[in-house]
Amino acid sequence: MLRHATAPDSTQRSDPGFRGYHSGVGFRNICVALFALALAYLAGGCSKSGGPHGPEGSGVDLSSVPPSAYPLPSATDAARFLNQASFGATEAEVNKVKTYGYSAWLEDQFFMPGRSHEAYINAVSASLPSGQSLDDSHVMNTFWREAATGQDQLRRRVAFALSQLFVVSLQDSTVSEFKRGVASYLDMLGRNAFGSYRQLLNEVTLHPMMGLYLSHLRNRKEDPARNRVPDQNYAREVMQLFSIGLYELNPDGTPKLVNGQPVETYDSDDIVGLSRVFTGFSWAGPDKSDTRFNGGGTQDPDREVLFMQSYPRFHSISEKRFLTGVIPAGTNADPDGDLRVALDTIASHPNVGPFISRQLIQRLVTSNPSPAYVARVAQAFDAGRFTSGLWTTGTGQRGDLRATVAAILLDTEARTAARLADPGFGKVREPILRVAHWMRSFNARSSSGNFLLGVTDDATASLGQSAMRSPTVFNFYRPGYVPPNTSIATAGLVAPEMQIVNEVSVVGYSNFMRSAVQNGLGSGTPRDIQPDYTAELALADNADLLIDRVSLLLTAGSMSAATRTIIRDAVNSIAMPATNQTTARLNRVRLAVFFTLSSPEYLVQK
């Protein structure tokens, strides 16, 4: 049971967690978390089906999971749920949710094992012809493989959301030297997706890819004689982006106002104080020599996947004053102790619940959650527990992400179909989600097994977005982005994903999907990734049945009558000949899929 909860993939050896708890805090936390988890799990009344559980399933007996407050969903409600909780609905998952209900599906997913991105990279690396080296496309490919076919879909979707909050990017020339490290970082996010926020923050902070990206790896203490101060990069962004944000928040995520003005959470002095904490950390290895700190000498071959270690000689002993914390000046450098105090201080700030909850809601469900929705999720974050109907999940520890994710997906605002009619509800599907959805709904398979799609940055000819390749630490788009000169702005709404929608990207997407629907995706001839339209072809003679199926999988059955009419007429414009109907059927299916994927109704997840 515990094995499944904590090690969803087979990365024990190369998993930074196993050699990264040098500070002690990590290990202690995880022990507490595991114990609490075990209790909660038993208390929740879940039982296992017995015997050792192989990698093929979670071991959760779905029929014994207590029901949530919602009745067993219809197919359309199930598809809608899956479009929020996974990389896209499939027939099999729709049936699973319909049969067992939301809580059973979530419970199953919480314990579902999955594959490791790093293991994929290692395997590719071992099989590369001599003279060839890993490139970014390999990281993309493992991402696509798991998005399309991974059975631990909820973990993948949440990890992808976390990768947009806790950003590291292969666009950075230093980070891009470490493909395995980036794969390991994505694994780390997945491993913590249903764990504790505090632990996640610890692992994000100490992962060498973050250390490289925000330059606290090899960060030195101040040297007044040479006018040198610690690098402030991580100190700033950990507060602005990873935890509390710029302004004091109410529990519902709205800014606290004093005399009508928002209240800043920190100022330059807090940055200076906190920057001293993030000194004296660098590459892991068997010793703590100055040479190793500086990245030289004989490097640990696994350093890119091992948490950074502390080097007291390079750690500041000056006073460190930030937020509500003060670490007095000392005589002995204690980098691990200082880090623990700093992250405890940050993680216990009351902003964290609403700040993180609101952004996760935006990534999974809707761009403009009501303050009450944010408050309910933040409450689950703070309480570490979420209850719906007879089902309860979470450890009871503040910052429990399992409870947070469950609260997001089972909130009435996420589930009620009445929201569909709200003109401001939903979120623009980001390009990666659209393509992954197409792969899943139409059972795309890779003939190489490796999903050779690669980098999709080019907005003109592909998606204008690649996983783990954000332009900056501010992600592809900001949670507060307002598209100027639009009815969205007039309505006072935000639309984060619209930040990467423009006159160029709409062309790139349409042409990319036309080609994908027709010819598949990826390198090779035929292309490596091919959809399987068998089920759709069987319906192709009847436009309505064909559209019903495509609409269920892609739009959760929400296609409007007007859109349906356009697509039906277009499908029917392809005549079915009396004989040799194969080509006509294929054309009809492709048209229905391409039109639906291009329709604004699909492009907005509701």
Added chain:
Amino acid sequence: MRASRRQFLKTASLMSMAGVAGPFALNLAAIGAASAQAAPGYRAIVCLFLYGGNDHTNTLIPYDQPSYDQYLAARDTIAIARDQLAATATGAVASQGGREFAFHPALTSFKARWDEGKLAVVANVGPLVVPTTKTQYSNRSVPLPPKLFSHNDQQSVWQAQAPLGEGAKLGWGGRIGDLLAGQNTNVQFTCISAGGNAVFLSGQNVIQYQVGSSGPVAISGISGTLYSSASAAAAYRNLITGTSANLFENELGVITNRSITSNQLLSASLPPASTFPLPNPTSNLASQLNVVARIISARSALGTNRQVFLVSLGGFDNHDSLLTQHNQQLTIANAALNAFYGWLGQMGVQNDVTIFTASDFGRTLTSNGDGSDHGWGSHHFVLGGSVLGHEIYGTLPPTAFGTSVDVGQGNMVPGIAVDQYAATFARWLGVSDTNVPLVVPNVVNFGTSRYLAFL
């Protein structure tokens, strides 16, 4: 689908009446005034935004020996060696008390334009609400720009009017566009970004048009035979440009429709990319400038007389590996701007196009060992045939700690406001004195020195 000037005015007036225009409401009189004083001929500005916060200290380096010694003492391991600077040195600059400076060694074309009198330096420019001293900053006794030192916030402060930050909706490039779009037949080509989405180009009425660095590309599904159907392409176009009650869906249709109509116009008008051969080293920035050049060269066909462009280059957040990374990025900028200036000459519009730099912020004078951190004021560069170059505008403070502008770690309280910098471009493009505050409202706080003298 051409949006004529008449339609534009109608739209503007409707928006004003509907009350959506906000506190800086555009009015017809404002447009009329701008149009009335329109100079004949073509003018454009091109903003090169250096994302990440350019390290100004290593972009324009003190070169005379005493100044250089100060710089070296301050910067330690991130100082550029003096013997690398001889080829790009400015010579003594009278306005700066005879001090000498040198461009970063990669900026050879900056030095060439400087020598030709076509490149000016604007010293220590940055966001300000009112003229501000170090003491006023320390005492917080005057209004200050929000969230100094933060990337996304300062990008927005540089580019936009209130509300600032992530929800910013109005950029000063877009506001210039609002006031001058009446001079363009095709209003949608007034404010064009080849460098990604930037609030800089969004006005109240004028919409930022984004173009790819390879130029216009068509949606293939809207023409010809689609999946063997002759009628499907028209249906597809209807589908993807349709309206919806859902605001997000509706906006996707609006953008797609704009993309299709603009693409048709541009495709019919632009010369091939090869008209303007890319430099070596080439770069995405060079390609962005290439498409800008193509659009400028099609100004007659497109009926554009006043344009605001944005191109961008990232990679300036050099907390780490400053010497290497900064050199790489400036090498790209140098080659791209050198080529672009040549292309303007090829078209005979060097005097009609002015290029300027902008960035999130300057960086600390202090070193963190291998790089520098977020700052405030910064030095910027203005390039073009109409620029009164070979001069440094404003005061370049001593490159040392504890100066009259040092607010900590050598970060400078700006001596020149972004609003003054912006006002200078707005006026040059033809925005009237009366209307300049509509572009940069805080410029009224700067008394008689609303404009800088480089244009």
